[in-house]
Amino acid sequence: MVKEKTGTKDDMNKVNAKMSALEQENILLRQKLEENEKLSQTSPVVLSDSLMSEMKKIRQRGRVKGQAINVISKSDFKRISLWTKYGKQLGPMHPDNAMQTLNRFADLGVILTVDKPTPEQIEKYKQTPEYKKKLKWETERRAIKDKSRKSGQFDRLSAEIAKMSNSTIDMVNKILPMAEVKK
Amino acid sequence: MAATTVTTVLETLPTIRAAALLQLDEGNIVQPLVTDIPFPGAGYIHETPFINHLTAEQDSDLASQAMEATMSYSAANNLETTPSSATVGINAAYILLNDIAAICSSSDLQALAGQLIGQCLVVRKDLDLVTLFASFGTDQGSTTSTAFAPADLYDAYGSLRKHFAPLPYYLVLHPTQIWNTNGLIVMLDNSSDALQSHGLGTVGEDFARYGFSGMIMGFNLFADANIPMTTASGSGAAFARSAIKCVRKRDFMLEVEREADQVGDKIVGSEMLGVAILRNNHANEMQFPNFS
Numbered sequence: 349m350v351k352e353k354t355g356t357k358d359d360m361n362k363v364n365a366k367m368s369a370l371e372q373e374n375i376l377l378r379q380k381l382e383e384n385e386k387l388s389q390t391s392p393v394v395l396s397d398s399l400m401s402e403m404k405k406i407r408q409r410g411r412v413k414g415q416a417i418n419v420i421s422k423s424d425f426k427r428i429s430l431w432t433k434y435g436k437q438l439g440p441m442h443p444d445n446a447m448q449t450l451n452r453f454a455d456l457g458v459i460l461t462v463d464k465p466t467p468e469q470i471e472k473y474k475q476t477p478e479y480k481k482k483l484k485w486e487t488e489r490r491a492i493k494d495k496s497r498k499s500g501q502f503d504r505l506s507a508e509i510a511k512m513s514n515s516t517i518d519m520v521n522k523i524l525p526m527a528e529v530k531k
Numbered sequence: 532m533a534a535t536t537v538t539t540v541l542e543t544l545p546t547i548r549a550a551a552l553l554q555l556d557e558g559n560i561v562q563p564l565v566t567d568i569p570f571p572g573a574g575y576i577h578e579t580p581f582i583n584h585l586t587a588e589q590d591s592d593l594a595s596q597a598m599e600a601t602m603s604y605s606a607a608n609n610l611e612t613t614p615s616s617a618t619v620g621i622n623a624a625y626i627l628l629n630d631i632a633a634i635c636s637s638s639d640l641q642a643l644a645g646q647l648i649g650q651c652l653v654v655r656k657d658l659d660l661v662t663l664f665a666s667f668g669t670d671q672g673s674t675t676s677t678a679f680a681p682a683d684l685y686d687a688y689g690s691l692r693k694h695f696a697p698l699p700y701y702l703v704l705h706p707t708q709i710w711n712t713n714g715l716i717v718m719l720d721n722s723s724d725a726l727q728s729h730g731l732g733t734v735g736e737d738f739a740r741y742g743f744s745g746m747i748m749g750f751n752l753f754a755d756a757n758i759p760m761t762t763a764s765g766s767g768a769a770f771a772r773s774a775i776k777c778v779r780k781r782d783f784m785l786e787v788e789r790e791a792d793q794v795g796d797k798i799v800g801s802e803m804l805g806v807a808i809l810r811n812n813h814a815n816e817m818q819f820p821n822f823s
Binding site (some may be wrong): 413414415416417418419420421422423424425427436438439440441442443444445448449451452453455456487489490493494496497509 | 570576613615616617618620621622623624625626627628629631632635640643644647648651652659662663665666668674675680681683685686726751759760761764805806807808811
């Protein structure tokens with residue numbers, strides 16, 4: 349708070365002039381502050397954040413759908429999947445086909461379920477003797493089928509020659525370089 | 532020296548949209564390979580009953596032989612005790628084509644909409660057929676296998692012949708089950724897993740020259756990318772035409788309806804059909820690991 353001095357008229361004039369100058373300076377400073385605030389509001393960083401946010405709102409609320417083409421597919425039934433205990437999916441298929449598949453596999457001794465087994469249930473089933481028996485049968489079947497491949501045939505041939513010639517497989521497969529071949 | 536003023540006219544050059552390219556889908560692969568049954572008129576479920584075969588008696592005591600399927604033969608050998616039935620269902624797809632989109636587009640959006648609907652329903656039909664593959668009672672493949680073995684194919688062929696499946700036989704596999712480092716092609720590339728010991732052979736030559744062979748080990752070969760592949764495996768099939776039936780109640784139809792309140796046209800495509808396994812023993816599931 350400014351305490352007014354009591355003095356001559358000149359002194360009073362000087363004080364008033366100083367007060368007036370200070371007030372003018374204050375006004376200028378406020379204007380500058382306002383200008384700075386305006387500038388900061390339109391600076392690139394703030395602009396990108398707020399602008400993107402507002403643009404997103406406009407897009408969401410505006411709901412312009414004129415240029416969208418959606419293909420909607422529908423059927424008069426819901427397709428059903430069946431699952432084995434070890435997590436194999438059959439289908440999805442028409443409910444009547446699902447019913448027939450359920451019966452067909454039941455005749456074969458395979459129980460299917462409409463509910464997908466959880467990973468825990470699958471893991472638990474894989475520990476059962478039933479699954480281990482199935483896996484053993486499958487592994488044996490694959491071993492027989494894999495014999496139809498050529499892979500491993502050369503090794504088997506080498507072993508057979510080694511046996512017939514009373515030699516070793518290494519000896520059979522060993523091919524001497526020219527320099528080591530005895531003349 | 533004359534003063535030069537530089538200006539650009541880039542803004543005056545419009546961007547022209549060329550005709551749009553549709554995202555591609557698999558085509559109608561399996562339907563032409565299965566038994567086609569037109570089913571117009573009344574009826575919702577199409578049933579095909581089975582009649583058991585007759586065995587000639589070897590002595591003078593001619594026991595009456597049932598014409599209907601009996602458990603003694605069918606259950607043990609054919610699993611064809613119950614009639615094959617296909618229930619007809621509707622597959623439909625529609626598009627609401629806004630006037631503003633149709634007027635503003637440089638392409639014919641009506642035609643585009645028709646194509647989109649057509650593709651959508653073709654894929655739907657093929658999916659309904661290929662998802663039946665895992666429902667066959669015999670599986671020649673396995674998720675435990677690392678690659679195709681020749682025996683997978685000749686076992687399938689033998690299985691079909693054993694059950695009197697009529698020729699020709701088809702083998703439909705996912706593309707990654709054919710062209711892959713562990714796929715069918717490995718049997719023909721003269722590697723250690725190949726079928727032939729010396730040289731490619733004619734089928735291998737076809738793969739080497741054309742990238743495809745129409746026939747392999749007695750099967751007409753088809754690739755179908757609609758076959759669902761999980762992270763573990765996928766099921767193709769080796770089958771005869773008699774394995775699956777496709778019952779057509781009403782073929783594909785396209786309708787355009789004005790939706791004035793939506794300021795656009797509703798374009799609806801629909802067809803009515805049903806698919807089912809006709810003869811379980813005239814097909815083998817070919818389940819193999821996902822090699823991709």
